[in-house]
Amino acid sequence: MSRRLSSQLQRKFPEDLYCEKHLEPVQLFCVDDQILLCGQCFHSQEHENHLVCGVQEAAGVYRKLFQEILNTLKEKLEVAKSILADEQERMVMIQGEEQDFKEMIESEYRIRFRLMVEEMNFRSLQDCVFNPKLREDHLNQVLAFATELKGQSQETLQRLNDLGKENMNKLKESEGRLSGHICSLQKMTVELEKKCGKYTLMVLQNAGSSLKRSESLLLQCLEQAQITDLSLCQVTGMSRMLKVLQRAVTLDPKTANPCLVLSEDLRSMHLRNVQQDLPRSPGRFVFSATVLGVESFTSGRHYWEVDVEKATKWQLGVSEDSASRHGDLPTALGNKVLLMGSLMGTNYTFWAFPPLKRVSLRGEQMHKVGVFLDCESGQISFYDVANRSLIYNFSSLTFQGALRPIFSLCIPSGVTNSDSLSICLPPVSSCDVTISPQSSLV
Numbered sequence: 001m002s003r004r005l006s007s008q009l010q011r012k013f014p015e016d017l018y019c020e021k022h023l024e025p026v027q028l029f030c031v032d033d034q035i036l037l038c039g040q041c042f043h044s045q046e047h048e049n050h051l052v053c054g055v056q057e058a059a060g061v062y063r064k065l066f067q068e069i070l071n072t073l074k075e076k077l078e079v080a081k082s083i084l085a086d087e088q089e090r091m092v093m094i095q096g097e098e099q100d101f102k103e104m105i106e107s108e109y110r111i112r113f114r115l116m117v118e119e120m121n122f123r124s125l126q127d128c129v130f131n132p133k134l135r136e137d138h139l140n141q142v143l144a145f146a147t148e149l150k151g152q153s154q155e156t157l158q159r160l161n162d163l164g165k166e167n168m169n170k171l172k173e174s175e176g177r178l179s180g181h182i183c184s185l186q187k188m189t190v191e192l193e194k195k196c197g198k199y200t201l202m203v204l205q206n207a208g209s210s211l212k213r214s215e216s217l218l219l220q221c222l223e224q225a226q227i228t229d230l231s232l233c234q235v236t237g238m239s240r241m242l243k244v245l246q247r248a249v250t251l252d253p254k255t256a257n258p259c260l261v262l263s264e265d266l267r268s269m270h271l272r273n274v275q276q277d278l279p280r281s282p283g284r285f286v287f288s289a290t291v292l293g294v295e296s297f298t299s300g301r302h303y304w305e306v307d308v309e310k311a312t313k314w315q316l317g318v319s320e321d322s323a324s325r326h327g328d329l330p331t332a333l334g335n336k337v338l339l340m341g342s343l344m345g346t347n348y349t350f351w352a353f354p355p356l357k358r359v360s361l362r363g364e365q366m367h368k369v370g371v372f373l374d375c376e377s378g379q380i381s382f383y384d385v386a387n388r389s390l391i392y393n394f395s396s397l398t399f400q401g402a403l404r405p406i407f408s409l410c411i412p413s414g415v416t417n418s419d420s421l422s423i424c425l426p427p428v429s430s431c432d433v434t435i436s437p438q439s440s441l442v
Contacts, residue, residue: 017205029058034208059203063196066203069214070192077185080222084178087224091171094227098164101230102157107395108235109153111372111379115241115301116145152237160233167227174225181220188217231350231360235390238383242372245303246426249293249405254281256291259411266294270310270420271409293405296321302373304405305385305424309367312343312419315408316369317353318380320401336406337394339382341366352392359392368424373403 019026019038026036032050042052191210195203250266258276260269271289278284285291295302297318308314317338340351343366350360368385378397383390409419 017202027055028052029055029204031058034211036204055204062207063203066192066196066210069211069218070189070196072218073185073189073192073214076218076222077182077189080178080182080185083222083224084175084182087171087174087178090224090227091168091175094164094167094171094230097230098160101160101233103395104390104393105153105156105160105233105235107379108381108390108393109149111374111377111381112237112239113146113149115239116149117142118241156233156235160230163228163230163233167230170225170227178222181217181222184217188214229361231362234387236388238370238385238388238390242303242370242383243427245301245372247295247302247304248426249295249304249423251407251423252283252292252294252404255283255285257285257289257411259289260291260409262291267425268420268422269407269409270418271411288408289411290315290406290408292319292321293407296402296404297373297375298402299375301375303370305368305370306407307368307422307424308341309365310418310420310422311341311409313341313410314419314421315340315406316371316382317406318371318373318403319406320399321404335400337380337397338406338408339369339371339392341369350391352394371405375399375403 017026017036018024019036019041022038022040024038024040026038028037028039028042029035030037030041030047030050030052033047036055037047037052041047192214195210251262251269253262253266256262256269256278258278259271259273261272261276262269269291283292293304306316308316315338317336319337320335336353338353340353342349342351346364348360348362348364348366349358350362351357352359362384364387366384366386369391370381370383370385372379372381372383374380377395378399379393379395380397381390381393407421407423409421
């Protein structure tokens with residue numbers, strides 16, 4: 001029978017720990033089975049050819065091993081607590097996001113209804129004045145359109161509600177899973193701390209079980225719940241009245257940052273790495289590649305489209321035309337309403353301001369963005385023109401003065417950047433539109 005036994009075999013120890021099988025003091029440790037042995041256990045066939053050493057030598061090795069595992073467990077415990085806090089924060093955030101999207105959806109359908117009613121009234125005003133039958137038909141048409149829009153709105157809101165519940169359930173499951181894992185980590189760290197502080201034999205008692213359970217905890221993957229972006233509940237379709245409202249916006253060269261080169265017709269802009277030598281102007285943007293539109297709006301409804309296909313980072317929106325603004329003063333940041341687009345690889349991320357927040361993620365190239373402004377109702381909407389869907393809107397805004405379109409690109413930082421934006425011309429015959437509830441959204 002082969003035996004591998006260290007020189008500590010003959011040492012005596014003060015601990016009163018006995019073998020449960022033979023009722024003899026344990027003085028050895030089987031490394032293969034990770035259990036304590038008495039003399040009879042050592043000579044049994046069960047431990048033949050096993051690596052056996054004295055308990056003091058084994059205790060030193062395992063105390064060091066347990067301390068290393070303990071340190072790793074504590075690190076993972078902090079990570080788990082951090083992820084749990086993030087999940088709980090996300091639970092609060094998605095509730096707020098769901099409410100924001102709900103208000104956005106309701107606001108969008110309200111403005112669509114108003115636009116279409118106005119268009120219908122405009123088309124049939126003269127005919128309906130003296131013709132009761134036409135007036136009744138017109139009213140029925142409006143009611144049919146209202147019913148259609150209400151159904152679309154309720155369907156979109158239901159999708160949003162279902163998605164919100166699905167996300168919340170995933171986060172709650174993640175919260176429960178992380179809480180249980182944290183509890184297990186805490187119990188394990190307490191157990192190993194006691195082991196590392198105990199005398200020799202207690203370090204080795206149930207060492208195999210402690211190692212196995214510790215390794216199992218360390219191998220468990222910590223990750224956040226994968227939830228679905230609420231922006232997937234897209235409001236599809238665009239009012240055909242927007243084409244009627246489309247404006248021929250032009251760029252104001254007196255406000256253009258020196259890094260921007262404007263076209264002769266003042267409808268497009270592109271970046272250059274070297275600033276131009278431009279005359280000083282009190283309204284010129286200095287610290288951002290921004291330019292305002294010439295047009296100024298104080299009332300009514302207005303719409304314009306911008307080609308963003310050749311830009312990787314851009315900002316569109318409106319800015320209050322303040323006579324006190326000289327360049328990019330910090331006080332001017334609050335008087336802008338912006339949609340920001342950023343292309344990373346094949347994914348488009350949209351941010352809204354104010355306040356600054358991510359509002360949408362899409363895995364496709366953007367071509368044209370439509371901007372709709374309703375001065376009276378305080379609403380600004382941004383549309384994906386190619387997909388005919390709403391990206392984001394702001395409602396119930398309060399404007400203090402005239403509003404001007406604003407366009408911005410990202411100033412290059414030492415690398416060549418040829419980003420450009422172009423303002424689209426309105427259709428030649430924007431008023432030639434056929435009215436019906438079915439064709440009201442395209």
